[in-house]
Amino acid sequence: MLRIDLSDLPVASSETARHLNRRVILNLIRDKQPISRADLARLSGLQRSTVSLITEELIEGRWVVEGTTGRLPRGRRPTLLLLNQRRRIICIDIRPKRTFIAISDVNGVFSFQESIPTAADPDRAVRQLLARLRPLLKTRTEDPFEGIGISLPGRVDYTTQQLIFAPNLKWPAVDLKTPIERETGLEVALENAANACALAEIWFDRSNTIRNLVTITVSEGIGTAIVADGRLVRGANGMAGELGHFPLDPEGPQCACGNRGCWEILASDQAALRYYFESAARSSRQRAPELEFNALLSMADQGDTLAAKALDKMAVQLARGVRMIVAGLDPEAILFVGEFTAAWGRFEPRIKAEVQAQKIAALPIALIPARDGELTRLRGSVALVLYKHFGVSLPVSGTA
Numbered sequence: 001m002l003r004i005d006l007s008d009l010p011v012a013s014s015e016t017a018r019h020l021n022r023r024v025i026l027n028l029i030r031d032k033q034p035i036s037r038a039d040l041a042r043l044s045g046l047q048r049s050t051v052s053l054i055t056e057e058l059i060e061g062r063w064v065v066e067g068t069t070g071r072l073p074r075g076r077r078p079t080l081l082l083l084n085q086r087r088r089i090i091c092i093d094i095r096p097k098r099t100f101i102a103i104s105d106v107n108g109v110f111s112f113q114e115s116i117p118t119a120a121d122p123d124r125a126v127r128q129l130l131a132r133l134r135p136l137l138k139t140r141t142e143d144p145f146e147g148i149g150i151s152l153p154g155r156v157d158y159t160t161q162q163l164i165f166a167p168n169l170k171w172p173a174v175d176l177k178t179p180i181e182r183e184t185g186l187e188v189a190l191e192n193a194a195n196a197c198a199l200a201e202i203w204f205d206r207s208n209t210i211r212n213l214v215t216i217t218v219s220e221g222i223g224t225a226i227v228a229d230g231r232l233v234r235g236a237n238g239m240a241g242e243l244g245h246f247p248l249d250p251e252g253p254q255c256a257c258g259n260r261g262c263w264e265i266l267a268s269d270q271a272a273l274r275y276y277f278e279s280a281a282r283s284s285r286q287r288a289p290e291l292e293f294n295a296l297l298s299m300a301d302q303g304d305t306l307a308a309k310a311l312d313k314m315a316v317q318l319a320r321g322v323r324m325i326v327a328g329l330d331p332e333a334i335l336f337v338g339e340f341t342a343a344w345g346r347f348e349p350r351i352k353a354e355v356q357a358q359k360i361a362a363l364p365i366a367l368i369p370a371r372d373g374e375l376t377r378l379r380g381s382v383a384l385v386l387y388k389h390f391g392v393s394l395p396v397s398g399t400a
């Protein structure tokens with residue numbers, strides 16, 4: 001169960017109480033579906049009449065539908081409620097090279113997916129995105145879209161809603177929200193990819209009771225999201241979690257942010273590729289012109305020693321950064337997102353050893369590789385859109 005952080009609530013008005021009760025009921029339906037009104041009343045502690053009123057509203061708003069009839073030993077058979085799977089969300093995951101677009105239902109099940117190259121210029125990228133979205137919006141018009149969630153390899157300034165600090169994307173500060181909302185008529189929720197993945201883990205997976213979680217996304221760069229005491233940590237400027245740019249080696253290679261030896265320049269997918277190319281050049285092996293990280297993973301699997309060594313080097317550096325996180329934040333769990341989780345057997349022992357070396361307290365830290373790798377970021381975009389309806393304990397907007 002999601003825990004309700006009452007300290008976040010504004011002064012309790014009847015409007016607030018109704019809103020909160022609606023969220024509690026919606027969360028219970030999501031968690032226990034299909035479920036009867038009687039069970040909702042029992043589990044929520046709300047009066048039967050209040051539950052009936054809220055469920056009628058939810059059915060009218062097309063969030064919830066009546067499904068099968070339940071079985072009871074005697075008496076009347078209750079009609080069970082479940083989330084309306086026909087309610088849809090557009091999910092977008094913008095990455096430096098490619099942008100992924102998908103359609104999901106409220107349970108995070110995808111019905112459509114594609115990817116397009118990411119344009120170097122943000123205005124052009126928005127135009128290309130809109131060109132893809134227009135035909136999608138015309139499909140199955142009887143099934144409404146709830147909104148658009150966009151996960152980004154950068155940070156968002158929550159006062160201006162602009163994308164700021166995206167060194168790997170190399171875009172200037174830009175407002176993606178306004179032009180897409182204007183053109184589609186749908187509300188757009190923007191969020192850093194690591195933050196979005198943290199929300200997805202809490203929404204869709206087993207982490208409902210985890211109060212202290214760190215998410216680490218590893219791809220072209222490294223992003224982290226910090227959930228402390230059940231709240232997503234933002235910092236004063238929306239920049240909290242930029243641990244990828246913590247300088248682990250001040251003499252190290254130059255990072256896209258302008259500094260040297262950042263964690264991400266030592267431990268990202270790009271770092272592993274660089275390690276491979278450096279050792280391949282030394283052994284005068286012919287250089288593959290465009291090697292992708294996935295290809296490096298398969299080469300290592302097939303016994304290529306240089307590829308395996310490059311991944312080991314990446315694992316050592318990744319583990320060093322994880323140790324820094326454990327020392328600083330003492331999380332209950334760390335969620336790892338990225339292609340490297342496909343080779344978890346290579347990475348886990350290194351990370352485990354560093355965590356154990358750091359951890360003084362007896363309780364173990366759960367190290368969780370994201371189950372569905374690439375989809376996790378898209379599911380994060382789903383969570384962004386659903387947050388305002390289901391979210392209880394994790395305020396996302398800067399003002400919450």
Ligand SMILES: [Zn+2]
Pocket residue numbers: 244245246255256257258259262
């Ligand atoms: Zn950096």
